[in-house]
Amino acid sequence: TPLNRLLLTGAAGGLGKVLRETLRPYAKIIRLSDIAPMDAPTGDHEEVVQCNLADKAAVHALCEGVDAIAHFGGVSVERPFEEILEANIKGVFHIYEAARKHGIKRVVFASSNHVIGFHKQTETIDANAPRRPDSYYGLSKSYGEDMASFYFDxxxxxxxxxxxxxxxxxxxxxxxxxxxxxxxDLTNLIERSLFTPNVKHTVVYGASANRDLWWDNHMATHLGFEPQDTSEVFREKIEQQPPYAPNDPALIYQGGAFCEAGPFDD
Ligand code: 15L
Structure with a gap:
């Protein structure tokens, strides 16, 4: 049974633009928000609300009448801490406070591999691996996961x-x-994340059925996520790119280039 109203934050972003279309079957109405302007609603099934996640009152209003939240908003790359603080750290707090006040019981949080980015590519890790954030961005996603854990408990x-x-x-x-x-595969994983009962706070890695995976999802089998796609179909094309230098973080760390972003001097 589809939701009545799903809130999608970050709807003008790279993933948000895609999910605006692909999440359509899962809710009668999808409310789209972003700090950036978005395309106008294309029918009765869409609502468009421009909103700054750092504005608590605005986020509270945004969540009125919502049944579930797909939180894809905020900064999606490494930036100076002060920017991450507003959009991601204050933003995720405002989302959960609004969820609490409006009785919203389910959130899908767009976390990131950058929560564990300083693990080596030679390691295979599960959801219980120690977090090794590789950036202020990764730290903010780690904080978001802890916020999720707290609001469940x-x-x-x-x-x-x-x-x-x-x-x-x-x-x-x-x-x-x-x-x-x-x-x-992302869309299927979000669908499982919205509708699987009793998920408590579940951490799941979002990857397709790629040949060389660093992530083990055995702690999230209750979601029933089975990726259908694989990066193998792109191998020939990608292997035309020059190999990485031996000391390139893209070859060493799971988080790749995020591991060498910054510092940001004033
Ligand atoms: C992320 O978290 C970023 O949002 C995205 O732009 C990619 O850089 C991705 O991680 C990645 O690790 O490739």
Whole structure:
């Protein structure tokens, strides 16, 4: 049974634009929000609300009448801490506070592989691996996961935190052969995350059925997520790119280039 109203934050972003279309079957109405302007609603099934996640009152209003939230908003790359603080850290707090006040019981949180980015590519890790954030961005996603854990334990609001690998139309480089998540697999994972009962706070890695995977989802089998796609179909094309230098973080760390972003001096 589809939701009555699903809120999608970050609807003008790279994934949000895709999910605006692909999540359509799962809710009668999808409310789309972003800090950036969005295309006008294309019918009665869409509502468009521009909103700054750092504005608590605005986020509270945004969540009125919502049954579930897919939180894809915020900054999606490494930036100075002060920017991450507003959009991601304050933003995720405002989302959960609004969920609590409006009685919203399910959140799908777009977390990131950058929560564990300083693990080596030679390791295979599960959801219980120590977090090794590789950036202020990764730290903010780690904080978001803890926010989800707290709001479940304290208020019973359930979340699936998806540690998304690299979700693009196709892998862009050699590292993404391992981290690629197709849009179809992302959509299926969100569907499982919205509708699987009793998820508590579940952490799941978002990757397609790639040949060389660093992530083990045995702790999230209750979601029943079975990726259909694989980066293998892009291997020939990607292997035309020059190999990485031996000391390139894209060859060493799971988080790749995020591991060498910054510092940001004033
Ligand atoms: C992310 O979290 C970013 O949002 C995305 O732009 C990619 O860089 C991705 O991780 C990745 O690790 O490839």
């Amino acid at each position: 304290r208020y019973g609001i359930e979340t699936v935190s998806i540690r998304i690998g690299s979700s693009f139309p196709e892998p862009l480089n050699r590292r993404m052969m391992a981290t690629y998540l197709s849009y179809r």
